[in-house]
Amino acid sequence: MRNLDEKTITQAVLARNAETADRRLHQIMTGLVQHLHSFAREVQLTEQEWEKGIEFLTAVGQICSPVRQEFILLSDTLGLSTLVTAQNHRKPDGCTEATVFGPFHVANSPQYELGSDLSNGLPGTRWFVQGKVRNMKGEVIPHAQIEVWQADDDGFYDVQKPNLDAYQGRGVITSDNEGRFHFRTIVPEPYPIPHDGPVGKMLEALNRHPWRPAHLHFMITAEGYERLVTHVFREGGEYLDSDAVFGVRSSLIAEWVEHPAGATPDGENSADPFFTLDFDFVLNAIER
Template identity: 55%
Template sequence: MRNIDEFSITQAVLGSLEGCKDARLKEVLAALVRHLHDFAREVRLTEAELMQGIDFLTAVGQKCDDKRQEFVLLSDTLGLSMLTVALNHARPAGATQATVFGPFHVEDAPRMEQGDDIAGGAPGEPLDVDVCVCALDGTPIPDAEVDVWQADEQGLYDVQIPALGQQRRARAVMRTDAEGRLRFRSIVPTAYPIPTDGPVGRMLVATGRHPWRPAHVHFMVKAPGYQTLITHVFRDADPYLDSDVVFGVRDSLVARFDKKEVQGARRLDFRFVMAPRES
């Protein structure tokens, strides 16, 4: 591997991977090397720009902790997250579409029951939610696990509010009844900006992009024999539906949050159609 130039170095690096016994690892790393080297040659990457990129990625890592995942934000805002979803979660016609997971899910969400108020004191206009989980043929799926989480009316998730500590609000894990239905109360979601106090925020400013996500509620639905569904339900007429900073909106996931005439709360009705695991 002597006398390597700007073209022969790619093959030299690829050759160094020949001893890799993990076929998938070798495939992924080899493709990464080829594309990285082609990228550097295409833009004539300078040493200063390389160091700037390394500093940026270092800052992304330093911004990560148990409540903040800056690398997820980076992946989301570059469209990589949604590209991966599209590659890995193709579903048959009629099944509810998947979208990005996002960085604010937690594993210790409280377990709640039918009819509970999951807001837990989070500020926002009351919202009554009535969802149905069913198979492609419309058969209800009882005892499906439904994990729900959302931001409050100020655009903040509970994990973004230091004063809350380990208190969880506007999130819960529940199960559908014998008819595949789940009813609970929460709050109306509002549009919010992703965190911009880190390197990803600086990237958005530098590229002239806004940081806003349209109003939505996260859902993760699990049932034996079906693919796990990770998705959002977006509020209709939101001004950011066509410019979501993480590219996650799908027409089929946009729903009306209607105002009730009597109780005053808004209402969301939605049907989640699960794809069988084998598909």
């Protein structure tokens, strides 16, 4: 294959890739090459712009670390994460919708008993969260594993804090025999995604803000059901219509109810106002 030009290069690359025995890899690479080449032709990409693009992707990789995944931020802010989530988690009406995973999940989070304080010492307004896990038939799902993680009231996740010797604002609980769960934590606030790196510069150049509305992350697994990765957002909160990562779904917005000082759901008394959230999750059964 010699003397290739702008009209013949695409088919030459596709032919070179055709020898792979992995049919799915062949399908993905064929689509990737075709769309990349079409993109370059459509915008008449210059050499200087191509170089800038390489520099940008290099910078995205260089800033990644065990506690910061800039490529996930890039995928999120381009809407790719939401697209992939939506097309891989189509659910019947009535099931809890999935949304983006985000870059701040941590594997092997600590296990807690029901009713525990998952904030683990975070300062902030007390929040009592409860609900049920059930299926489309209304049947409760006992012993579902419920993983929770959140930002604090300054908008930071624990993994963003240097020298922290214990997890805060995250943990794993298990629903009881009736599918019920409850725990304590603090009310999270809206926060900007990390924007001191290349993704932040991209957003600035596009005149976009980096903010996410206040939310609580959930990942729920139970035998016989599809894993659910989702958020619960605060009704009336800021940025619901301009989430930097396009993660908001109307069905995931709930009222975070404020209460005056006094008796709390766990039978204690609070000297300060506190909040409650009651939210049920409906899982989609795996077809057998």
